[in-house]
Amino acid sequence: MIDREQQVLDRIERQRRRPAKVREERITLSHGSGGKASHTLVEAVFLEAFGNPLLAPLEDAARLRVGDARLALTTDSYVVSPLFFPGGDIGDLAVNGTVNDLAVSGATPLYLTCGFILEEGFPIADLTRIVASMRAAADRAGVMIVTGDTKVVQRGKADGCYVNTAGIGILEGSAELGVSAVQPGDAILVSGPIGEHGVTIMLARGELDIEADLVSDTAPLNGVIAELLAATSGVHAMRDATRGGVATILNEMAVDAQVSVIVDEDAIPVKAEVRGASELLGIDPLYVACEGRFVAAVAGDQAAAALTALRKHPLGAEAAVIGRVAGDQPGMVLLNTAFGGTRIVDMLVGDPLPRIC
Amino acid sequence: MRFVDEFRDAEKARALASKIAGLCAPGRSYKFMEVCGGHTHTIYKHGLEDYLPEQVQLVHGPGCPVCVIPMGRVDDAIHIARQPDVLMTSFGDMMRVPGSGGNFFDSNAEGTSIRMVYSPLDSLKIARQNPDRQVVFMAIGFETTAPSTAMTLLRAAAEGLENFSVFCNHVTIVPAIKAILDSPDLRLDGFIGPGHVSTVIGCRPYEFIAAEYGKPVVVAGFEPLDILQSIYMLMLQLHEGRSVVENQYSRVVPWAGNPVALRVINQTMQLRPYFEWRGLGFISHSALRVRDEYAAFDAEARFQLPGLRVADPKACQCGEVLKGVLKPWECKVFGTACTPETPIGTCMVSPEGACAAYYNFGRFSRKRVQEVSIG
Numbered sequence: 001m002i003d004r005e006q007q008v009l010d011r012i013e014r015q016r017r018r019p020a021k022v023r024e025e026r027i028t029l030s031h032g033s034g035g036k037a038s039h040t041l042v043e044a045v046f047l048e049a050f051g052n053p054l055l056a057p058l059e060d061a062a063r064l065r066v067g068d069a070r071l072a073l074t075t076d077s078y079v080v081s082p083l084f085f086p087g088g089d090i091g092d093l094a095v096n097g098t099v100n101d102l103a104v105s106g107a108t109p110l111y112l113t114c115g116f117i118l119e120e121g122f123p124i125a126d127l128t129r130i131v132a133s134m135r136a137a138a139d140r141a142g143v144m145i146v147t148g149d150t151k152v153v154q155r156g157k158a159d160g161c162y163v164n165t166a167g168i169g170i171l172e173g174s175a176e177l178g179v180s181a182v183q184p185g186d187a188i189l190v191s192g193p194i195g196e197h198g199v200t201i202m203l204a205r206g207e208l209d210i211e212a213d214l215v216s217d218t219a220p221l222n223g224v225i226a227e228l229l230a231a232t233s234g235v236h237a238m239r240d241a242t243r244g245g246v247a248t249i250l251n252e253m254a255v256d257a258q259v260s261v262i263v264d265e266d267a268i269p270v271k272a273e274v275r276g277a278s279e280l281l282g283i284d285p286l287y288v289a290c291e292g293r294f295v296a297a298v299a300g301d302q303a304a305a306a307l308t309a310l311r312k313h314p315l316g317a318e319a320a321v322i323g324r325v326a327g328d329q330p331g332m333v334l335l336n337t338a339f340g341g342t343r344i345v346d347m348l349v350g351d352p353l354p355r356i357c
Numbered sequence: 358m359r360f361v362d363e364f365r366d367a368e369k370a371r372a373l374a375s376k377i378a379g380l381c382a383p384g385r386s387y388k389f390m391e392v393c394g395g396h397t398h399t400i401y402k403h404g405l406e407d408y409l410p411e412q413v414q415l416v417h418g419p420g421c422p423v424c425v426i427p428m429g430r431v432d433d434a435i436h437i438a439r440q441p442d443v444l445m446t447s448f449g450d451m452m453r454v455p456g457s458g459g460n461f462f463d464s465n466a467e468g469t470s471i472r473m474v475y476s477p478l479d480s481l482k483i484a485r486q487n488p489d490r491q492v493v494f495m496a497i498g499f500e501t502t503a504p505s506t507a508m509t510l511l512r513a514a515a516e517g518l519e520n521f522s523v524f525c526n527h528v529t530i531v532p533a534i535k536a537i538l539d540s541p542d543l544r545l546d547g548f549i550g551p552g553h554v555s556t557v558i559g560c561r562p563y564e565f566i567a568a569e570y571g572k573p574v575v576v577a578g579f580e581p582l583d584i585l586q587s588i589y590m591l592m593l594q595l596h597e598g599r600s601v602v603e604n605q606y607s608r609v610v611p612w613a614g615n616p617v618a619l620r621v622i623n624q625t626m627q628l629r630p631y632f633e634w635r636g637l638g639f640i641s642h643s644a645l646r647v648r649d650e651y652a653a654f655d656a657e658a659r660f661q662l663p664g665l666r667v668a669d670p671k672a673c674q675c676g677e678v679l680k681g682v683l684k685p686w687e688c689k690v691f692g693t694a695c696t697p698e699t700p701i702g703t704c705m706v707s708p709e710g711a712c713a714a715y716y717n718f719g720r721f722s723r724k725r726v727q728e729v730s731i732g
Contacts, residue, residue, distance in 0.1 A: 005686055009720060012692035023699060026466035030453075036698050208475060275358050282708075332721060339581045340367035341404015343718040349453075349697040 013331065020044045034243025034289075035348030059178055060239060061105040063171060072107035074098060075166035083126065083160055085204040087197075087215030090163055091130035093291055095137035095145075096220050097242065098167040103222040104238040104294050106177040106229065107169030109141060114148040115164040120155040130161065141220035143167070173229065179297075181236040182257040184327040187303035189296045191224060191310055192217065192318045193269040194246050195288035199277045210280060212273040219292030224313040231309030234302025240294045244348050247286040249295045250323075250333045251347045258330040263323030263345070265338040286335075287348050297325060364580030365403065373585045374408040380592040387413045388544060389591055390681050392534060393551035394421030394709025395579050401718035403581040413588065416681030417711035419533045420551050422498040423450045424679065424703040424710045425634045428667040430526055431456030434495050437524060437660050438469040444487060445471040445524075446480040447495040450707045455700060457667045471495075477502075477509040477523075484513075484521040493656045496525045501553040503527045503626065503645060504618035510625040510647065513654050524656035525647050528632065530554050531562050532643035536634075538570050542682050547591040549584065550576035552606040557622075559614025560602050567600045578606040625651050635669065635703050636676030675702035678711055685715040692716055 020043040030037040047055065054062045061074035078094045095112065102109040114134065118127070138145050145165075196217040203210055221240060229235060239249045246268070250261045270278075270285045278285045292315065298306045303321055310316030333345040381387070391397060397417045400406060406415065419425055431454055438445040438461075445461075452461045452473060461471045470490075474480055477494050484492035496506040506523060513521045530551055537543060550563055555576045563574045573594040577587035587605045594600060604610055625648055632644030647655035669675065672690045677683040685691055685704070695701040697713050704712035 008686045008691065012720065015693045024463065024466070026463070028462040028466045030462060040698075207479070272358050275361075279358075279361060329721060334721070335404075337403045338362075338367070339365045339403040339405070340370055341407040341581075343401060343404045344720055346717045346720075349717075 016331070030349075033348060034248060037349070038243075039347070057178060057180070059105060060101040061107060061169070063105065070171035072102050072105045072169045072171055073166070074101040074105070075164065076101060077162060077164040079159070079162050080201065081159060082201075082204055083130065085216055086200055088218040088291075089130055089133050090161060091133035092137035093216075093218050094163040094165045095134050095141065095143070096218050096291060098165040099141045099143060099220045099222055100240040100292070100294070102167050102169035103220070103225045104240050105169070105171075106173070106175060106238075107171045108226070109143045109167055109169040109222050111168050112138065112143050112145045113166045114145050116148070116150045117158055117162040117164075118150065118152045119158040119160050120152060122160050127161065130163070137220065141222055175229070175233065175235065177235065177237055179237045179239065179253045179256040182253045182259055182297040182325055183236065184259055184325050185300045186236055186297040186325040187300050187306075187321050188250070188261060188263060188323040188325065189298060189303065189306060189310065189319060189321050190241070190246060190269065190293060191221070191296070191316045192293050193271045193274070194241065194290055194293060195270060195274040195278065195285035197291040198245070198288035199274050202281070203277065208281070210277055212277055214271070214273045214277075217290050217292040219315055221292060221294055221315065224310060224315040225294070227313050228296070228306060228309050228316075232298065232302045232305045234299030234306065235296055236299065237297045238294050241290045243289050245285070245287040245289055246295055247284070247333065247345045248348055250345060253297060253325075254333050255331050257325075260326045260329040260331070261323060261333045262326055262336065263333070264336045267320055267322045269318050269320050286345060300324065361580070364578070364582045366582065369582055370408055370585055373582070373589050377408075377413065377585070377589050377592055378410045380589075380596045381410055381412045382596075385412065387546045387592065387595070388416055388681075389413070389547050389549055389588060390416040390418045390537070390545050391549040391577075391584070392418040392420040392530065393549075393553065394424065394707065394711075395553060396549055396551075396577065396584055397421070397711050397714050398709045399579050399581055399584060401714040404718075405581050405584060406719075408585060409588070413592075416545065417678070417685070417714070418681060419537065419634070419637060419679040420499065420530060420554070421704070421707050421709040421711075422502070422528065423454055423707035424675070425528060425533070425637070426451075426454060426497060426526060426703060427633045427635045428455065428457050428669065429633070429665050431460070432458065432667060433662045433664060434524055435459075435461070435464045435469065436663055437493055437656055438464060438471050440491070440660060442490050443470070443493055444483065444490040445469070445493045445495060446474045446477075446483060447471055448475075448497065449473045450709075451495055451497060453700065454703055454706050477506050478512070481509060481513060481516075481518065481521060484518055488520060490520060491659075492521050494521075494523050496523050496527055499528055499530050499551070499554045500557040500622070503622045504557060504615075507618075507621040507625040510651050510654050511621060514651060522654045522656040522659050523647055525626065525645060527626065527645040528634070529628075529643055529645065530558075532640050533634065533637065534563075534566065536637055536640050537680055538566065538572070540680050540682075543680055545572060545681070546595060547573040547575070549587050549591070550574045550602070552576055552578050552583075552610060555604075555606065555610045555614065557615050557618045560604050560610065560612050561614075563602045567602050571600045573600045574602045576602070576604045576606050576610055578609065624648075633666065636679045638676075670701050673702040675704045678702075678704050685712040686720075688712065692720065
């Protein structure tokens with residue numbers, strides 16, 4: 001029976017490796033969830049049209065060479081609802097998110113752009129508040145917002161305020177970071193407890209009648225990442241755990257590097273409030289977004305040094321080694337459950353979650 | 358975390374597992390059906406099968422409310438949602454269940470408003486806030502969720518809401534279990550009884566299973582240790598040659614159920630003569646409709662429904678999976694044509710569906726994984 005089951009499993013793996021194809025005729029909310037449908041859309045529509053060697057790795061930021069300088073470039077749009085939530089608002093989210101995409105690519109973030117799409121009737125006071133928190137976040141991260149754009153659309157054509165930011169950073173040092181560099185023997189680290197941003201937003205929407213003492217984890221990661229990179233040369237890849245959560249990043253590592261990732265549920269830091277809310281809502285914290293946490297794959301013999309470096313920084317104080325990379329079962333993420341069993345952690349399938357970033 | 362971690366203790370699990378192994382008669386195999394999709398989800402999410410000896414097999418039953426909704430009912434719901442000014446509300450699980458022309462997400466992309474709610478009572482709030490829209494709640498579920506639909510109907514009636522109705526798809530668990538017991542191609546040794554349903558209906562309705570069919574039943578909770586203990590209790594009954602209904606989930610399930618919940622269901626809903634179950638076909642007296650006294654809140658009375666029966670796709674073997682005749686991976690389209698992103702059958706949609714649970718959590722060779730995890 002095992003043999004027959006294995007044949008079926010092999011057939012499924014072949015199926016999963018086929019090129020992505022969008023089956024829907026229209027955009028659905030699943031395409032924005034950060035899970036499988038989003039990946040399919042990016043690969044089948046955008047990569048298909050724009051395809052070039054700089055875009056192809058689909059990293060958080062593109063790595064460019066301009067003259068003698070090596071640069072990283074990224075962009076992100078923010079549509080979070082509500083605009084203001086415990087621990088932050090759309091403004092600092094928009095700065096931190098772009099700073100973090102640059103930082104996990106190994107770049108030092110330098111300059112940001114910002115674009116606003118505003119709905120007719122949006123209060124100027126709210127806009128002022130958002131912009132002030134962008135300025136504060138930029139100061140905290142040590143970047144400048146140097147150019148921007150504003151558009152206003154008719155009432156009902158947008159939900160108050162959408163923000164886009166782009167960022168540019170400089171790549172120093174020689175290490176080529178990227179998920180395809182993840183290799184068997186690496187240790188997997190997270191920089192702190194997971195899922196706080198996503199759960200905070202879900203509760204802030206006020207639809208669930210659950211209250212918890214939680215704030216978003218939104219924060220700029222360039223400082224803690226700079227300390228990590230200074231302390232060890234063993235970092236192979238980093239990604240910030242935004243939409244789709246830690247589980248999505250682990251899957252991207254497993255698939256792109258053709259390795260397996262094995263994580264221990266017991267080792268994953270999750271605050272009791274996040275666990276409690278997740279249990280009630282039937283969601284898995286592994287898939288819940290963070291806005292100030294990242295996952296790193298580090299050479300096994302450097303894991304202890306990396307952990308020490310992370311824990312020295314306030315944003316990495318609760319960092320942990322959560323698993324390791326192996327060569328068997330390529331493309332799969334396996335979880336040793338706290339209960340003592342083993343299961344797969346797959347990519348998120350278009351989960352109908354609210355707009356969180 | 359209190360009240361959770363106690364029920365996920367690996368040491369206690371090992372102790373129970375060795376007691377279960379100790380009760381296995383040499384050369385005999387044991388097949389137990391967990392009726393409820395919530396159990397299926399727990400079993401896979403925690404990797405519970407790793408604790409069971411090879412002789413003990415779990416068969417995943419029909420108790421996933423989303424999985425048993427036939428395509429025709431999804432089409433009817435989308436038809437209602439397409440009527441002018443209709444705003445439909447639904448549990449999140451329903452959103453990806455395919456009808457013959459797409460699911461609720463696809464329908465929304467084409468212009469309908471089908472919103473997710475966590476409680477049917479939220480639909481009333483939406484109805485009050487949108488007096489110019491007709492709000493229709495897509496009610497699904499076993500006896501577990503029927504009481505909240507009943508309370509919603511009672512409240513809507515008390516408030517005299519004129520723009521609210523329920524599209525009732527509630528089903529009842531016992532006729533489905535009976536259909537499975539009467540199915541000729543199935544050999545089961547006992548049932549892990551549905552815990553949440555039993556909080557409402559109690560344990561008595563299962564007595565015929567033990568008495569007439571001679572199969573032990575243990576009503577079980579939803580934490581992994583609950584399920585492991587229930588398997589132990591089933592094994593013990595078999596070992597001692599007994600066949601009775603036992604209640605492992607007594608911290609929540611009263612033997613007689615919840616009389617208040619049963620009363621409000623009975624007050625607002627009545628049994629349909631028959632209802633189509635996905636994969637199982639028509640089962641008599643297996644579903645509820647809104648009582649005539651509440652017809653003003655019955656979407657089936659308010660809207661003209663096409664009511665077309667849509668045959669399950671030929672390739673889909675949901676029925677065999679629901680009856681436990683096939684393991685999910687033995688279905689012809691499992692994981693290739695039918696995946697959680699593009700489900701053909703409903704077992705692949707809900708996280709409680711047997712196929713989705715197996716695909717998301719269990720799709721790997723256990724032997725090889727154990728080698729990897731240890732190494």
